[in-house]
Amino acid sequence: MxxxxxxxxxxxxxxxxxxxxxxxxxxxxxxxxxxxxxxxxxxxxxxxxxxxxxxxxxxxxxxxxxxxxxxxxxxxxxxxxxxxxxxxxxxxxxxxxxxxxxxxxxxxxxxxxxxxxxxxxxxxxxxxxxxxxxxxxxxxxxxxxxxxxxxxxxxxxxxxxxxxxxxxxxxxxxxxxxxxxxxxxxxxxxxxxxxxxxxxxxxxxxxxxxxxxxxxxxxxxxxxxxxxxxxxxxxxxxxxxxxxxxxxxxxxxxxxxxAPARAPAAPRREPRDLTRRAQQVKEVLPRVPLQDILRDLAITRSVDVTITNFLEGVTPYTPEPEPAPVAGPSQPKYVTPAPQAVFPKSAKERQLSFQERKAQMIAEARQRYIAKHGMQILNC
Incomplete structure (x- = not known):
């Protein structure tokens, strides 16, 4: 050689x-x-x-x-x-x-x-x-x-x-x-x-x-x-x-x-535990980019704290585009409030914002669960 x-x-x-x-x-x-x-x-x-x-x-x-x-x-x-x-x-x-x-x-x-x-x-x-x-x-x-x-x-x-x-x-x-x-x-x-x-x-x-x-x-x-x-x-x-x-x-x-002193370093791989936690956050907040989730988890080391950071606007992110709806049986419609882009100043507004986002999170999770198991719910 x-x-x-x-x-x-x-x-x-x-x-x-x-x-x-x-x-x-x-x-x-x-x-x-x-x-x-x-x-x-x-x-x-x-x-x-x-x-x-x-x-x-x-x-x-x-x-x-x-x-x-x-x-x-x-x-x-x-x-x-x-x-x-x-x-x-x-x-x-x-x-x-x-x-x-x-x-x-x-x-x-x-x-x-x-x-x-x-x-x-x-x-x-x-x-x-x-x-x-x-x-x-x-x-x-x-x-x-x-x-x-x-x-x-x-x-x-x-x-x-x-x-x-x-x-x-x-x-x-x-x-x-x-x-x-x-x-x-x-x-x-x-x-x-x-x-x-x-x-x-x-x-x-x-x-x-x-x-x-x-x-x-x-x-x-x-x-x-x-x-x-x-x-x-x-x-x-x-x-x-x-x-x-x-x-x-x-x-x-x-x-x-x-001449370069060393060969280029291989891309850094995230630990398995951190990747698993990121997937858990991604399931709850599907529109949050995975890289932003990993970055915040590397600091907090907590799924709950990371979810709260994104919901309350502590950690900013650019939402990913929402996937196109898939045709299927009629599903109940839930009214979900849009997330606020500005972090509220008063404690009352922050509490209201948190409750709205929590309701949105529960509604989205329920919709995914129904779609995943092919359940049909009759509208009352």
């Missing part, structure tokens, strides 16, 4: 029995959250007062990994001839994992504080001059994630071609993430794929890193790929998809962010 945008989303933070397991872990998770928040404050102060040197940046990167509970494993070797690394998009902290072990710079459109961007190895894509970077720092590679947004790992989004004018030879990197209890990325308001398009950092996903026991990143450095610039995006995508054993799709990140 072909993958769709809906199947590449994570709409729930928990799945299966993870909710129960996380609740058992929650007391320890809260302590962990407080401890890591204190570490984040140290990280913020240190990034402001310490000089911008390679050893300092490495120390801050290590402190950031401790803060977010990130552990990184690297498999394979980096090709020194490639100054561009291309990876799949898994989470908002992919750049931190790659920067910590590979010393890369990640291009993002996120609007984040400068100290935070520097710690995560992020540089604004709009302010990044590729030629100047490659001339000054040829040993510091650039990490590109051309998908443009994270997925749940079931498939690979279509690679855009904007990162590839930098050259015709790049090294693919396959990223996988493991975490107990919760999903790493959830597509929703302020998180997930929409964060990239909206140029805002997905803080909601990042905060869950602080409470999670551990998040393990595995970066697999694959052999370098050389191809003409126009064929390079598809070639790199196929290499990464084959290693991860997933499908390389033609779905764009914009389609993923616009």
């Amino acid at each position: 072909a993958l769709t945008a809906e199947r590449l989303r994570n709409d729930d933070r928990f799945s299966g029995e993870n909710v129960t397991q996380f609740l058992l872990f929650l007391p320890f998770g809260l302590c962990l959250f407080v401890f890591r928040t204190i570490l984040a404050l140290f990280l913020w102060v240190a990034s402001i007062i310490l000089p911008n040197k390679s050893t300092v940046r490495q120390m801050l990167s290590t402190l950031a990994c401790w803060t977010f509970g990130v552990y990184v494993k690297v498999k394979g070797t980096r090709d020194p001839r490639c100054s561009v690394l291309v990876a799949n998009y898994v989470s908002c902290l992919d750049s931190l994992a790659a920067s910590h072990v590979l010393g890369t710079i990640s291009l993002r459109k996120w609007k984040v504080p400068p100290f935070f961007a520097s710690t995560l190895g992020i540089r604004n894509a709009a302010q990044f001059v590729r030629k100047q970077h490659f001339g000054e720092c040829p040993s510091k590679p650039v990490l590109l994630q051309p998908e443009g947004g994270p997925t749940n790992g079931r498939g690979l989004l279509k690679f855009t071609d904007w990162p590839f004018p930098v050259g015709s030879r790049v090294q693919p990197v396959a990223i996988t993430v493991e975490r107990p209890f919760t999903s790493v990325t959830v597509h929703g308001a302020g998180a997930g794929a929409g964060a990239e398009a909206g140029a805002g950092f997905p803080w909601r996903d990042a905060l869950w890193f602080l409470a999670a026991p551990l998040t393990v990143y595995t970066l697999r450095l694959l052999p370098a790929v050389a191809a003409p610039p126009d064929a390079l995006p598809a070639e790199v995508a196929n290499v990464i998809a084959q290693h991860l054993q997933i499908e390389a799709t033609d779905i764009l990140a914009s389609q993923l962010s616009l």
